Amino acid sequence: QSALTQPASVSGSPGQSITISCTGTSSDVGGYKYVSWYQQHPGKAPKVMIYDVSNRPSGVSDRFSGSKSGNTASLTISGLQAEDEADYYCSSYTSSRTWVFGGGTKLTVL
Amino acid sequence: QVQVVESGGGVVQPGGSLRLSCAASGFTFSSYGIHWVRQAPGKGLEWVAFIRSDGSNQLYADSVKGRFTISRDNSKYTLYLQMNSLRTEDTALYYCAKGSGFFLDYWGQGTLVTVSS
Numbered sequence: 001q002s003a004l005t006q007p008a009s010v011s012g013s014p015g016q017s018i019t020i021s022c023t024g025t026s027s028d029v030g031g032y033k034y035v036s037w038y039q040q041h042p043g044k045a046p047k048v049m050i051y052d053v054s055n056r057p058s059g060v061s062d063r064f065s066g067s068k069s070g071n072t073a074s075l076t077i078s079g080l081q082a083e084d085e086a087d088y089y090c091s092s093y094t095s096s097r098t099w100v101f102g103g104g105t106k107l108t109v110l
Numbered sequence: 111q112v113q114v115v116e117s118g119g120g121v122v123q124p125g126g127s128l129r130l131s132c133a134a135s136g137f138t139f140s141s142y143g144i145h146w147v148r149q150a151p152g153k154g155l156e157w158v159a160f161i162r163s164d165g166s167n168q169l170y171a172d173s174v175k176g177r178f179t180i181s182r183d184n185s186k187y188t189l190y191l192q193m194n195s196l197r198t199e200d201t202a203l204y205y206c207a208k209g210s211g212f213f214l215d216y217w218g219q220g221t222l223v224t225v226s227s
Binding site: 001003032034036038040045046047048051052057087089091093097098099100101102103104 | 205
């Protein structure tokens with residue numbers, strides 16, 4: 001149950017687009033369409049932003065999008081805004097019938 | 111509205127036990143699986159355990175298997191996490207989160223567990 005691999009940090013200016021990667025194996029990310037992404041602001045509970053690789057829950061801005069290729073999933077945020085500054089975590093269901101999270105990525109809006 | 115509220119955290123010595131609770135409201139509790147996820151201070155999220163809607167199946171992370179037990183009482187809309195043989199590395203904020211398919215759609219604010227002598 002090794003954690004999924006995410007970059008420790010990414011940054012971008014307001015209005016720009018950024019992409020956060022999430023790399024796993026064929027036993028998790030590559031094997032299932034069950035990748036989700038969570039946003040966590042300091043001192044707050046996580047909030048789901050993307051589920052099942054590319055679906056957005058009701059109420060989440062369409063600036064957030066998800067995709068997957070092989071063992072790597074990606075979260076793209078377009079039109080960056082100050083309120084997007086947060087930690088982002090990917091998660092996947094696994095062949096062991098468990099779930100695994102990524103190590104998290106700190107997004108800084110410059 | 112959907113709410114899950116954790117309680118039961120506190121300070122416990124290594125080797126000790128603690129039981130966490132998660133009170134749910136705003137949805138049909140017996141229809142959904144529920145997860146426990148933890149976050150050590152300044153660290154990332156770690157999935158801990160899951161229980162199916164009817165309690166028939168429990169799944170655990172290797173790090174807690176054999177020490178933690180997840181259970182639920184659907185009549186009380188409450189989820190539990192019995193934690194035994196606690197270690198210093200179990201120190202974390204423990205979140206309860208409602209499952210929806212294969213993702214976690216509603217999270218509580220967490221309850222803090224500190225394992226220290």
